[in-house]
Amino acid sequence: MTTAQIIYEQYKVLPKRIRQELKLLINSEDEAEKPFSLMEDIEQGLNEVKLIRKGKLPRRTFADLKREMNDAK
Known part of the structure; x- marks a missing residue:
């Protein structure tokens, strides 16, 4: 019998x-x-890059991301 x-x-x-x-x-x-489609993920990433270039979104380094992930645990 299967699960x-x-x-x-x-x-x-x-x-x-x-x-x-x-x-x-x-x-x-x-x-x-509801999962994001790959295209939606790409568009969101591009929008974030544009905001970073305009100075409206702070730059995040890989170290920042690792620290955020550790804080979330």
Whole structure:
């Protein structure tokens, strides 16, 4: 039996209200995680470069990025 089959079997025995809540939760997470397309990522990066050149966005070094990542942990 695959993991998906096991999960489905467990899902079937849940009360109807809980199944509906689970569906809503899964759907809301799928909508929230709309991935950017590669083109959108490139356009965003180019816009940031333009802002840096105009002096409207501070320059960030690789060391700054590493420090930000460590602070986020």
